Amino acid sequence: MGLISLFILAACLLLLLGTCAILNALIRPPRTTFAEAIAVGRPSEPAELNVECDSWELRTEDGLDLPVWDIPGVAGGPTMLWLHDHGRSRIDALVDIQAWLKWCGRVVMVDLRGHGDAPGSCMLGRHEQRDVDRLIDMIEPGTMIVAGRGFGAVLAMDAAQRHPHVCVWAIAPRQRFEIECAAALRENNVPSWPLCALAHACVCMLGRRPIEPCAPIDAERVHVADATEPVPEGPWWSRDVSGDASSR
Numbered sequence: 078m079g080l081i082s083l084f085i086l087a088a089c090l091l092l093l094l095g096t097c098a099i100l101n102a103l104i105r106p107p108r109t110t111f112a113e114a115i116a117v118g119r120p121s122e123p124a125e126l127n128v129e130c131d132s133w134e135l136r137t138e139d140g141l142d143l144p145v146w147d148i149p150g151v152a153g154g155p156t157m158l159w160l161h162d163h164g165r166s167r168i169d170a171l172v173d174i175q176a177w178l179k180w181c182g183r184v185v186m187v188d189l190r191g192h193g194d195a196p197g198s199c200m201l202g203r204h205e206q207r208d209v210d211r212l213i214d215m216i217e218p219g220t221m222i223v224a225g226r227g228f229g230a231v232l233a234m235d236a237a238q239r240h241p242h243v244c245v246w247a248i249a250p251r252q253r254f255e256i257e258c259a260a261a262l263r264e265n266n267v268p269s270w271p272l273c274a275l276a277h278a279c280v281c282m283l284g285r286r287p288i289e290p291c292a293p294i295d296a297e298r299v300h301v302a303d304a305t306e307p308v309p310e311g312p313w314w315s316r317d318v319s320g321d322a323s324s325r
Contacts, residue, residue, distance in 0.1 A: 192262025202288025
């Protein structure tokens with residue numbers, strides 16, 4: 078009985094440690110900063126691309142100040158808001174920024190909470206939805222693009238449901254939490270059960286229920302791209318998009 082008790086205790090400790098490790102990776106992912114960009118030979122700030130840039134901060138409803146890069150482009154072009162993936166930052170978009178600036182009038186890049194230079198911790202979409210809404214509302218009322226990768230793509234597609242004037246370029250959107258978690262564990266040769274279920278239950282109890290990916294509500298203005306698809310060279314929607322109900 079003693080050995081069985083020790084075995085059960087050891088198994089419980091391993092489950093606890095594994096669940097805590099997953100929660101830490103979800104809520105406090107590694108921060109992508111200028112140091113990583115320099116290490117891999119990528120630009121770390123807009124100045125390295127010889128483009129003008131205005132830096133400002135978005136004050137969230139709960140008092141966080143999220144850093145923003147605001148870069149002007151061509152006159153008369155649409156505004157593009159970039160949302161990065163989980164565990165990444167606005168620095169990632171710098172490699173594609175010049176392609177967007179060829180036809181966009183303005184490119185806005187933000188570090189989501191708990192990422193890059195932003196304070197706080199990742200809420201897995203629960204607060205990020207309101208942060209994105211706040212950005213969209215304060216940027217401009219006209220036609221704009223919300224582009225994103227992975228977690229950012231899910232947020233962009235989610236925002237399109239509430240903002241009919243928004244067009245979306247979603248690159249490789251994340252799948253449901255259980256699928257993503259299981260795949261990440263398998264890559265590290267760790268069994269997904271019951272760790273995924275425990276981690277999901279814990280994040281929900283912590284008030285951080287992961288945002289669920291949604292289907293494109295309008296294929297005309299919401300484009301889902303794979304990771305290898307190049308940046309668009311111009312608008313992909315063929316009609317005017319506005320905030321009127323008639324435009325949906």
